[in-house]
Amino acid sequence: MGSRSSHAARIPDVDSIRRETGFSQASLLRLYHRFRALDWNEKGYLSRVDLQQIGALAVNPLGDRIIDSFFPDGSLHLDFPGFVRVLARFRPVDDEDNGNRDPKEPEPLNSRMNKLRFAFQLYDLDRDGKISRQEMLQVLRLMVGVQVTEEQLESIADRTVQEADEDGDGAVSFLEFAKSLEKMNIEQKMSIRILK
Amino acid sequence: MLRAALPLLGLPLAGAGATEEPTQEPGSPGEPPPGLALFRWQWHEVEAPYLVALWILVASLAKIVFHLSRKVTSLVPESCLLILLGLVLGGIVLAVAKKAEYQLEPGTFFLFLLPPIVLDSGYFMPSRLFFDNLGAILTYAVVGTLWNAFTTGAALWGLQQAGLVAPRVQAGLLDFLLFGSLISAVDPVAVLAVFEEVHVNETLFIIVFGESLLNDAVTVVLYKVCNSFVEMGSANVQATDYLKGVASLFVVSLGGAAVGLVFAFLLALTTRFTKRVRIIEPLLVFLLAYAAYLTAEMASLSAILAVTMCGLGCKKYVEANISHKSRTAVKYTMKTLASCAETIIFMLLGISAVDSSKWAWDSGLVLGTLFFILFFRALGVVLQTWVLNQFRLVPLDKIDQVVMSYGGLRGAVAFALVILLDRTKIPAKDYFVATTIVVVFFTVIVQGLTIKPLVKWLKVKRSEHHKPTLNQELHEHTFDHILAAVEDVVGHHGYHYWRDRWEQFDKKYLSQLLMRRSAYRIRDQIWDVYYRLNIRDAISFVDQGGHVLSSTGLTLPSMPSRNSVAETSVTNLLRESGSGACLDLQVIDTVRSGRDREDAVMHHLLCGGLYKPRYRYKASCSRHFISEDAQERQDKEVFQQNMKRRLESFKSTKHNICFTKSKPRPRKAGRKKKDGMANTEATNGKPPRDLGFQDTAAVILTVESEEEEDSDSSETEKEDDEGIIFVARATSEVLQEGKVSGSLEVCPSPRIIPPSPTCAEKELPWKSGQGDLAVYVSSETTKIVPVDMQTGWNQSISSLESLASPPCTQAPAMTRLPPRSLVTEEPQAPLNLPSDLRPSFAFPPSLAKAGRSHSESSADIPQQQELQPLMGHEDHTHLSPGTANSHWCIQFNRGGRL
Secondary structure: OOOOOOOHHHOOOHHHHHHHHOOOHHHHHHHHHHHHHHOOOOOOOEOHHHHHOOHHHHHOOOHHHHHHHHOHHHOOOEOHHHHHHHHHOOOOOOOOOOHHHOOOOOOOOOOHHHHHHHHHHHHOOOOOOEEEHHHHHHHHHHHOOOOOOHHHHHHHHHHHHHHHOOOOOOEEEHHHHHHHOOOOOHHHHOOOOOOO | OOOOHHHHOOOOOOOOOHHHOHHHOOOOOOOOOOOOOOOOOOHHHHHHHHHHHHHHHHHHHHHHHHHHOHHHHHHOOHHHHHHHHHHHHHHHHHHHHOOOOOOOOHHHHHHHHHHHHHHHHHHOOOHHHHHHOHHHHHHHHHHHHHHHHHHHHHHHHHHHHOOOOOOOOOOOHHHHHHHHHHHHOOOHHHHHHHHHHHOEOHHHHHHHHHHHHHHHHHHHHHHHHHHHHHHHOHHHOOHHHHHHHHHHHHHHHHHHHHHHHHHHHHHHHHHOOOOOOHHHHHHHHHHHHHHHHHHHHHOOOOHHHHHHHHHHHHHHHHHHHOOHHHHHHHHHHHHHHHHHHHHHHHHHHHHHHHOHHHOOOOHHHHHHHHHHHHHHHHHHHHHHHHHHHOOOOOOOOHHHHHHHHHOOOOOHHHHHHHHOOOOOOOOOHHHHHHHHHHHHHHHHHHHHHHHHHHHHHHOOOEOOOOOOOHHHHHHHHHHHHHHHHHHHHHOOOOHHHHHHHHHHHHHHHHHHHHOOHHHHHHOOHHHHHHHHHHHHHHHHHHHOOOOOOOOOOOOOOOOOOOOOOOOOHHHHHHHHHOOOOOOOHHHHHHOOOHHHHHHHHHHHHHHHHOOOOOOOOOOOOOOOOOOOOHHHHHHHHHHHHHHHHHHHHHHHHHOOOOOOOOOOOOHHHHHOHHHHHHHHHHHHOOOHHHHOOHHHHHHHHHHOOHHHHHHHHHHOOOOOOOOOOOHHHHHHHHHHHHHHHOOOOOOOOOOOOOOOHHHHHHHOHHHHOOOOHHHHHHHHHHHHHHHHHHHOHHHHHHHHHHHOOHHHHHHHHHHHOOOOOOOOOOOHHHHHHHHHHOOOOOOOHHHHHHHHHHHHOOOHHHHHHHHHHHHHHHHHHHOOHHHHHHHHHHHHHHHHHO
C-alpha cells in the first residue's frame, strides 16, 4: 500500500500529535502510511468517500456512524491530526507498571470516559447529550438482525432505556450511559493492541 | 468373580466395595434346587453392572457426606476428599480381599470416565473468552507442555547421571523423556476440580483450563513418540523418525480438532431435523460427541481435542435447534455424567494408590520429579508469559503467573498413561508409577489445598458474577462493531477483524445451514438477553407474591379449548402443540358470525379470569412426548398475566405511548416484514374483544416463556416441544372431517361455496362438541390448520387444493364473514378482502405439484418452510395472483388471531 514515506519526520506536527495522542513513533508512522493510503488521490485529507471505500466497513452495521464520528461538526475534511485523534481513543490504557510513556495529563484521549464518549455519540445522533428511545431503536434496528420484529425491537429499546434511565426522563444521558457500563472493563474492551 | 462379563460390558472397573465380595455373598446356592425355586439368588448374573452402580452410589454418597459440612468443603477441595476416601476404601479392600482390587484401569478411564468430563468442559466452555485468549492458551498448551516434558525428562536424566537416583532405576534418557512427557501435562480433570472451587477471574481460569484441555494433543504425541522410540531402542531411531514425530504432532492435534469439528457439524445438522422427535435430542448430543471421541481415539488422534472442539463447535447451533427441555436435559445430563466421572476418577485414584505391589519407591526420583515439575512449570510460565505479554492487550501480571504455575495440577491422565507403560520395555515402570502417584497426590492434595488460601492471600482478581443487563449486552455488541471498524480504518487485520469476518460468515452460511429457520429467527443475542431478563423479572415478581389474578377481564392468549373434554392422543398432541400460545385464539376470532360473537366474548372472559382447569383427562401417556405438567402451565399463565399488567402500567407511566399504528400491531403480524402492508390491514380486522388489549397483547407475546416462543415462531414452522403437527397431516384429517360435513368438493372458486356452518362450529369447540370424537378431532385440527396455512401457505395451499380439503372452503369462509363494524378502524380494509380473494384459488400447477410432494414427504417440509421466508417476496411478486391472494387469507387470519 502506501510506502511513499518512511520517516516520521515527514508527518506534519509530529511532536504535538504525539503529545496529544500518546501514540508511539512507530504507531504514528504506521497510521500515517495508512492515512496516505486511504487518501488515494493525494488530497492531503480524507473525505467520507475515502473511508466508505474500505470494504469491510460497508458491511459493518455501524459503519456509517463510525465514519461520521471521524467528521465531527459536519466537517467534510479529515486531516491527519484529526484522524489520529479519533483513533487515539482506542489506544490501550497503560497501567502504572509500563505506563511511563504517558505523562499524566488531565484526561488523555484514551481514558475510559473518552472511550465511552465515542461509543455514546454513535447512539446520540442529534447530539443533544441524550440517547432517546428513538435513537436507541435506530441503533437496535441496525444491530439486530432482521429476525427480530419491530415490536420486539421496540420492547427491547424500551427496556434498555428504562434500565439505564435513572432520572426518569425517558432518555439515557451520558452519565447514565457510563453508569450502566460501570461493571464492564471498558479500557480493555475498547482498545486495540496494535495502536500502542 | 465374573471376569468375563467385565470386558464384555466394557467395564474393566472390576469393582465392588469390600462388603460386596462374592465370597461373602450369602445367597448363591451351590446348585439350584430342583423344581420351582421360590427364591433364587443370582449374584453372578448381575455382578458387573451391580458393582459399577454400587461404586457410583458410594461416590455419590460420599459427595453428599462431604457437602454436609460447609466448613470442610470450603477448606478442602472435593477432589482431595475423594482421593482420601479412595485411600480408605482401598485400604479396606486390601484388608478384606488380601489383594488390590478395583483400581483405575486405563481402558475404563480413557473410554468411559474421561469423555464426559471433556465433553462437559468443551460444551460449556465460554467460547468468546476461549477465543479471545486462544493465543495464550495455545502457547501454554503446546510450547509449555513441550518445555515441561523435555526439561523434566532431561533434568531427571541428569539427576540420574549425577548419581542421585538409585541405580535400581534402570532408565535411559529416552525413558526419562517418556516419563517427562506423561508427567508434564496439566490435567484437565484435576484443574477443573480445583479451579471451579477457587473462582479466579475468567481470563486466568480459561487460560489454565484451556491449556489443560489442549495440551492433550501434545501429551499424546510425546507419549506415543517416546514410547515407540523406547520400544525401538534409541540406537535404531533415525533422523526421519524425529521428523515424523514432529509431523505427528500436527497430524494428531489438527486431525483431532478436525474430527471434532466434523462431528460438531454433523450434530448441528442432525438436530436441525429433530423437530418431531424431540425426545432423542439430548441423546444425539451425547452420541455424536462420544462418536467423535471414539473416532479420534480409533485414528489415534487427540480424542480430548476432538471432543472439546465438538462441544465447542456445535453448541451454538445445537442450543438453537433443540427444544428448551432438551437443552435442560443436555445440561443436566452432561453435568451429572461429568461430575460422576470425576468423582469416580478421584476415588479410584485413591484406591489405586493402595496397591503396594505397584510401588517401587525411590526417594531421589520422587523428590527430583516433584521439584522439577514445579520448578520448570514456573520457569516455563514466566518465560512464556513474558513473550506473550508483548502481544497481549491485557498483560498477565505476576500474580496471574504465580497462580498459573501453581495451578499446574497433574491427575488421572498421567496416572493412566503411566499404567499403560510396558514393563518389559521400560524396566523402571514401577518406579515411574510410584512417582506418578506421588506427584498426582501431591499436586491434587497439597496444591489443591493450598491454592485457595494462596489466591486469597495474593488477592487474585476473583471472578465477579454480575447479572447481564441489556445495556451491557447491547453496548458490548456496539464495541465489537466499533473495534472491527477501527481495525478496518487502521488497516490492520487483527483479531477483531477476523472475528467480525467469522461472524458474518457464520450468519450468512453456517447458521443458515445448521439452524432451523425458526430457531435462526429468534436467535439474537440482544433479544435473548432481553428475554431472559423478562423471565427473571417475572419470576421474581411472582416470588414476591405478585398478585396476578385480576378481574380486569384479561384474556390470556392461550385460552380456548383448554377445558374441552377427553380427547384421543392425537388431539391431545394437537392441543399440546398449540399449548400456551395464542394459536387457537385466531380460530375464534375468525368466526365472525354474530351470535357466536357473544359466546366467544363470554367464553374468553371466563377463561381469562380463571385459571384454566387442569387436565383431568390426560389418559394418554406417551413415551415419546413429554407433556408439560399442570404446574408449569399455571406458572406460565401467572407469568403472562403478570407481564401483561406490568407492561401496561409501565407503558402508561413511563412512556406515553399513543396508539400509533405500529405499536398495537400484534407481534405476529409484524413478524414477517414482507407482509408489511397486509399486516396493518389485517390488524384492523381484529375483533373488538381484543381491541381493548391490543397493545398489551402485542407486548405480552414478547415475554412468553420459551416454549411459547417456540410455538410463536411456528408461524414459519410449526414447532413446539411436543407433538408437532404438519400441515399435510392436519389437512388430511380435516379432509375426513370435511367429508362428514359433506360440503366440499374440489372448489373451483371459493366464492361459490357458502361459508359452511361446520366451520363456525369447528371454530367454537364448546358449541359443536358433545364429546363427539370426530368433531373434536376436527376442531383441533382446524385450529391448527390456519396457523399452518400462514406458515407454510405457499406449500400447503397447493396440497390443500390437491386434496380438495376443507381449508379451501374454510379460508374463504373466514374471510368472507362480515367483519365487525366496531373493529374496523379502517373499514375499507376488510372490505377489500373478498374482492381480493376472487381469483385466489387458481393455483399454478407447479405449485400444486410441489405441494403434493410436500404432503407426501413431510421431511421436506422443514427445509421448505425455512426457505419460505426468503422466498416470500418473490412469491408475492412473481407468482400468480392466486398465491398472492392466498396471502390475503393468511394476513386476515393472523390479524384475527390476535
